[in-house]
Amino acid sequence: MYEEEVMDTVAEEATEEVVYQDETLVCKECGNEFVFTVGEQKFYAEKGFVNKPKTCKACRDAKKNAGKPERQYFEAVCADCGGVAKVTFEPNPERPVYCSACFEARRKPRD
Template structure:
């Protein structure tokens, strides 16, 4: 049975936990090496160093539900949630 391990990120030097369930997953997939980077560094590396887009929260003009969009909403244009937007097409 695996136990949680504390590892050090090779990029930022922060310590992170390699949980027992993650170790089981790695073993199940046949991975032999432990992760070398913390989750934020893995995400940054995966995105090619590009910063994540800022998301804005607004209300859908159709159903009134909360919608998260990658642009600054303006008052003169309607903004739709993903469900209502696909219905508009």
């Protein structure tokens, strides 16, 4: 009559797999909720990270980029003081380039 019950005991040996699920976390930086996705969780597991991210991707990206200048800078010799002038355009050898200090000084009216 109850033959089916015997079958069940065999299946229990199956290896337990970690089941990942998207997780909603709250960013410590901006307070917004963000999703710790399955892909990210696997990435973290692969890298051996035990802690969950504390900040959202936007905040993490902002931090990552904080030290880097967004634009490309060219270095030239300041035509005024001879110091290093960093400019956002490729310096034209025929035109004088000024460092930021000299540029500011020239822009301001002297009197």
